[in-house]
Amino acid sequence: MSGRTQPARHATRARTPKRVVDKPRVERSAPRPPIEITLEIETPTFTTTTRSLDLNFKGLRMQVGEQLVPGEPINILVYTPRPQDLDLLRVQGQVVWCREDAGVYQVGAKFVRFAPGDERRLHVWLLDQIKTARN
DSSP states (O other): OOOOOOOOOOOOOOOSSSSSOOOOOOSSSOOOOOOOOEEEEEEEEEEEEEEEEEEEEEEEEESSSSSSOOOOOEEEEEEEEETTEEEEEEEEEEEEEEETTTTTTEEEEEEEOOOOTTTHHHHHHHHHHHHHHOO
16 A cells, blocks of 8 residues: 555445335336136146236236246136136236235236237237226
């Protein structure tokens, strides 16, 4: 070390966000109305049947018995009710977030890729559900 003194440096205060959150929240680009339908979820480690808690054109929220990892790919079978029938839609999805809630896990997943024609069928079905709920 040299004998020269260093000029005093002013401490710069790092900007802190106005809102501190322990878990990052994912901003949704479209609202997800509470629509409950049957789902089959397949991950690399397990397969389960569950129900959606809410759903929109871009993704869904569901409850499962095992923890999923954000970024993990999942296959989703969506059973949309039709008069006297069920329509089965196939979607590849990705886990966006996973939170434990009373021993089960709530999971947010986004839709990545649909089987041919299934994205349009989901849009038509969801629009019908929204119109029915408004009446």
